[in-house]
Amino acid sequence: MDEEIHERVRDRIKAIPRGRVATYGDIADLAKAPSPRLVGRILNEDGHDLPWQRVLKADGTCAPHLRDTQLQLLHEEGVPNLDGKVDLREYRWEDAREKADEEPGLW
């Protein structure tokens, strides 16, 4: 159900450890969301509780309106940013991928 997606997305974002970041696409994949678009939309509506600052675009940049705030928050968490871009290669949250790699019996 779409409620599942909604819930999963929020959980995944909540589960992002401090000092790490994830892309919309990653969250979408982990949460089995049909599209990263949905992740952004959910954050816009129900992301007030979530550490949305840890969610970046696929290239390591962040949404235009949040750019300043997000970068600052990340910087405080220990995630350095260069010219508004985070080094995903180092700070991308991939630990969850091992789990999402295989869903037990669900599919």
Added chain:
DNA sequence: ATTATGACTCACA
């Protein structure tokens, strides 16, 4: 039903 918009992504030029 169609069009426009938004915290997206990708391929291509």
Added chain:
DNA sequence: CTGTGAGCCATAA
């Protein structure tokens, strides 16, 4: 590096 176009999902008008 910067566009541009297409695909993508959910809402609103």
